[in-house]
Amino acid sequence: MNSQNTASKPELVLEAGRAERQYWQDLWRYRELLYFLAWRDILVRYKQTFIGIAWALIRPFLTMVVFTIVFGKLAKLPSEGVPYPILVFAAMLPWQFFANSLSECSNSLIGNANLISKVYFPRLIVPISAVFVSFVDFMISGMILLGLMAWYDFVPNWRILTLPLFMSIAFAASIGVGLWLAALNVEYRDFRFIVPFIVQFGLYVSPVGFSSNIVPEQWRFLYSLNPMVGVIDGFRWAILGGESKIYWMGFAISLGIVILLLLSGIWYFRKTERTFADII
Template identity: 80%
Template sequence: MAHSSQEPLSSEFFIAAGRSEQQYWRDLWRYRELFYFLAWRDILVRYKQTAIGIVWALLRPFLTMVVFTIVFGGLAKLPSNGVPYPILVFSAMLPWQFFANSLSECSNSLITNANLISKVYFPRLVIPTSAVIVSFVDFLISGMILVGLMAWYGVAPSWRILTLPFFIAIAFAASMGTGLWLAALNVKYRDFRYVVPFLVQFGLYISPVGFSSNIVPETWRWLYSLNPMVGVIDGFRWAILGNDTPLYLPSFISSIVLVLVLLFGGIRYFRAYERSFADVI
């Protein structure tokens, strides 16, 4: 017997609808309210009716800065390029913490929203993007420490502070690109979540957070620049510190190229496996 025209459509229809590439990017705009909802929900969970959320966003980078200042500035006596060592460290901690938090949040974002993904269609790109936005809120809160440190040490920014939004955009692109890779991989390989903390911890020590990139020998500088966060961190320091240290252009250019490769490659990889998320998750 033929099905009635009034019969409810199956959930598969809603999950598969609008999947064409032409409609997908238009759907991102159509579902912008869901993006706001997910980001705002996670922000409220972290900060509403709790002091530890805001305190932890301030305390974690501050304590890391203190340890790095003691180890690299006090014990190892590494150069600080004419600025107080705490400011040298914290100007790098800001983009690094934003990047590291984004990786952690993005890698688990699809898993934690599994019920939503399996029930209704929407562009899945909304979920990891909202996770990056939540990490960006932590970035803004932690920025208050840097403002306080600069006021304490009497370090005034120069005109180069106007270029900071450009470097923030690069950090956002690096976080988004890498986060998309990890989010998709974590759905395909559930044990991949154990790899992410190691990558974050390892990346902290191979990035110029506790020291200046200038201590890296020139012959190894090109290899060191293959870490895309090197150029991002150097750019932040160049914009914030306002000293006479020039921006090492080969490192910065290679970082931009690598960040763009990560971003567009991450989008393509995420889109390639997006159709299977509702079945696998």
């Protein structure tokens, strides 16, 4: 009876060159491992801890307060016809998701070194699972935005239905840059010091505390080379409605950069993937 059950189960045969020939099939075959890694990290972060959930709320909220005071009260920048806290937090959501994804992805391979060095599976699963963990933070932080909308009696219009489209672009940007950083961090451990600088610098060169519409027209093209500009503008366009506008040429540029980062990130990750187990 046992022999019949064993014979009926599909077997995974490891053979030379399999990773090259059936990599994408194996990525789907090992999808449960992606769920397991993401769920494990979520449990570690939130189970039996209050500060884990609270930090996901406190950090973006305090950043929003600072930006509202500096840019909204002191600098008196335009708010596109909505309360300034909502303007800021509509941008904080995708930015925090992107920033958290970079931090999690850059250390994901090193943090799973024992698994990578002992078991075969498509290594792409590890950084992608880190992005899903950051998405949980995104969902928790979204409660602050809902609270702000209720406080200011703000109701979004039909554009909110397009939010999943811009969320998918944010996913692509996070995975693309995250794959680069994850692979580079394995080869050059100094990158763990560079990632916080990238995140901090990116916060100030992205339109988080202000509307990108204040950027002079002659600089809009160059400014749109930042892939998060298109993502943030898309989130604001979908959430704020009303006077919120998208510089569609700049959005197309940002989208093109995101696609380039995603494809090149996959290419570089796959190129260096075979050496991870030896280096780690």
